[in-house]
Amino acid sequence: MRVGFRLILIAVSFFSLTSCFNGSPAELVFFDFESDVELDRIHWKCRTLFSLSNENVTHGVKSLRIELYPSNYPGVATKLGINDWRRYNALSFDVYNPEDEKTSIAVRIDDKKDYPDYKDRYNKSFILKPGLNHLNIPLSTLITSGTDRVLDLKKIYRFLIFMVNPQKRHVLYIDYVRLR
Numbered sequence: 001m002r003v004g005f006r007l008i009l010i011a012v013s014f015f016s017l018t019s020c021f022n023g024s025p026a027e028l029v030f031f032d033f034e035s036d037v038e039l040d041r042i043h044w045k046c047r048t049l050f051s052l053s054n055e056n057v058t059h060g061v062k063s064l065r066i067e068l069y070p071s072n073y074p075g076v077a078t079k080l081g082i083n084d085w086r087r088y089n090a091l092s093f094d095v096y097n098p099e100d101e102k103t104s105i106a107v108r109i110d111d112k113k114d115y116p117d118y119k120d121r122y123n124k125s126f127i128l129k130p131g132l133n134h135l136n137i138p139l140s141t142l143i144t145s146g147t148d149r150v151l152d153l154k155k156i157y158r159f160l161i162f163m164v165n166p167q168k169r170h171v172l173y174i175d176y177v178r179l180r
Contacts, residue, residue, distance in 0.1 A: 028082060030159075031093075031177040033064040041079040045162075047071035056096035058132065059176035063096070068163050068170045075105075075162020078177075085153045088179035091137045095161075096173035097128040103163075103170055104128065107135075109142060110158035111151040119146020125164075128172070136180075 031038055033052055042050065042064075053065035068074040085091075097103055109122040123145045126135055142151040159177075163170060 025087070026180070028088065028179040029176070030078065030080060030082070030179070031064070031174075032060045033062050033175060034060045038064075041081070043077040043079065045073075045075060045077065048074040048076065050076060053173060056098070056132070056173035057175055058094040058096075063173045063175040066172050066174065068166055068172070070166055070168060072165060073162045074166065075160055076174075077158060077160045080156065080159060083154070083156050085139060085156050085179055088139060090139055090180050091159070091178075092180050093135055093161075093177040094175045095128055095133045095135060096175075097130055097133060098171055098173070100130055102127050102129055103172075105172070106160075106162050106164055107137065108158070108160040108162070109151065109156060111142075111153075111155045113157050116144075117146075120144050120149070122151055139179075 031041070036052065039050070039052070044050075047069040049067040049069075051065050052062045054062060055065065057063045064076075066076060091109075095105065104125050104127055106123060106125050110116055111122075112120070121144055122142045124137070126133075139153060142153070143149065144151065161174065
């Protein structure tokens with residue numbers, strides 16, 4: 001009787017453990033901005049400065065401070081490393097707006113390597129209120145701007161955060177960029 005009970009207990013434990021490893025992970029953190037190594041995974045663009053900061057942190061101990069100067073599209077473009085987003089439900093990140101007024105950012109997501117035109121990629125503007133903003137983009141809403149094509153979640157190549165033609169210098173803090 002004891003041997004049978006132990007075998008059942010071992011079998012139940014084994015199946016419980018393997019089901020944990022086969023399920024989708026709860027989240028995949030792309031950027032937490034905890035070290036300079038993460039800065040190497042961001043494309044630098046003219047009229048944008050970025051650095052690690054101890055201010056306005058939402059996860060860990062640092063955030064990304066970006067200064068966006070008047071120009072066409074100042075912002076950051078990320079090197080993702082993971083292109084298959086099918087196991088997740090949403091792209092989430094935090095943006096802190098230290099200004100006393102609302103401002104706007106744009107998010108662009110590409111599922112083609114060859115830098116698709118505006119109409120053939122995901123583009124969306126978000127209004128940032130003063131203070132902390134938690135942005136959550138359901139992956140089911142990743143539809144191109146002009147063709148209404150659903151993005152191919154197994155081929156996500158680019159993720160950009162930027163401003164469109166700002167008329168003055170803006171400072172923003174970004175943290176905890178992740179798939180959930």
